[in-house]
Amino acid sequence: MSRSGGLDLHFRDVVCRHGRLEAVAGVDLSVGAGERIALTGTNGSGKTTLLRAVLGLHRQVDGQILVGGRGSRTAAEWAWRRRACAWIPQRPAAGRFPLLARELLASSGAPAAAGEAAGRLGVGELADRPLSSLSGGQLQRMHLARAVGCVAAGAGVLLADEPTAALDFEGQEEAAEVLTSLPVTVVVVTHDRAMAARCDRTLEMAAGRLREVR
Numbered sequence: 349m350s351r352s353g354g355l356d357l358h359f360r361d362v363v364c365r366h367g368r369l370e371a372v373a374g375v376d377l378s379v380g381a382g383e384r385i386a387l388t389g390t391n392g393s394g395k396t397t398l399l400r401a402v403l404g405l406h407r408q409v410d411g412q413i414l415v416g417g418r419g420s421r422t423a424a425e426w427a428w429r430r431r432a433c434a435w436i437p438q439r440p441a442a443g444r445f446p447l448l449a450r451e452l453l454a455s456s457g458a459p460a461a462a463g464e465a466a467g468r469l470g471v472g473e474l475a476d477r478p479l480s481s482l483s484g485g486q487l488q489r490m491h492l493a494r495a496v497g498c499v500a501a502g503a504g505v506l507l508a509d510e511p512t513a514a515l516d517f518e519g520q521e522e523a524a525e526v527l528t529s530l531p532v533t534v535v536v537v538t539h540d541r542a543m544a545a546r547c548d549r550t551l552e553m554a555a556g557r558l559r560e561v562r
């Protein structure tokens with residue numbers, strides 16, 4: 349199933365290492381533009397490493413990763429890739445500096461859209477608070493809102509690493525609804541069945557390898 353607005357993703361024989369440990373062991377995967385993929389699997393099976401490799405946050409990578417048909421050999425290609433991919437990290441950090449929530453939202457490139465999403469996600473009132481003063485769930489909602497802003501600013505892919513893990517039940521529903529209704533390609537690492545059910549395909553990772561389960 350594909351919708352307009354997203355970029356396709358291709359992984360060709362992707363291997364990721366942490367030192368001598370092979371965390372991703374030869375992944376081949378094509379994700380169509382606008383498709384939504386749920387990535388599940390046991391702890392430590394390589395899901396986070398694979399998503400971080402797309403963004404250049406993990407660098408010990410062999411094989412090829414293409415986003416919208418583009419590789420990542422030059423600094424300019426990496427800069428394009430980071431704008432093309434909205435990212436929700438697994439453990440959002442408040443950062444070392446006293447960053448305000450409003451500044452995080454503005455860093456999406458579309459502060460108005462991110463602010464509006466923060467309102468929908470119930471954290472609009474917290475925009476003037478330092479991120480370090482937010483609860484885990486509030487911080488995760490702020491990162492979700494930032495990702496919505498990134499999409500409004502032109503990102504064509506959303507990579508999300510357990511974006512609902514810190515949320516209460518109602519928040520999980522709201523977040524799943526917000527994320528899966530964005531007009532982009534989505535790859536979401538999740539252990540949340542409701543989120544997986546909203547996706548077009550579910551892939552399972554085990555010991556660095558992928559298999560399709562739905």
Ligand SMILES: Nc1ncnc2c1ncn2[C@@H]1O[C@H](COP(=O)(O)OP(=O)(O)OP(=O)(O)O)[C@@H](O)[C@H]1O
Nearest residue numbers: 366367369371389390391392393394395396397398
């Ligand atoms: N910085 C690191 N240094 C060394 N090994 C690492 C590092 N980060 C991850 N690993 C190892 O790489 C493997 C894959 O880890 P990864 O975080 O990608 O798994 P995951 O599937 O996302 O797990 P989880 O479901 O627990 O979040 C694990 O064996 C982990 O211990």
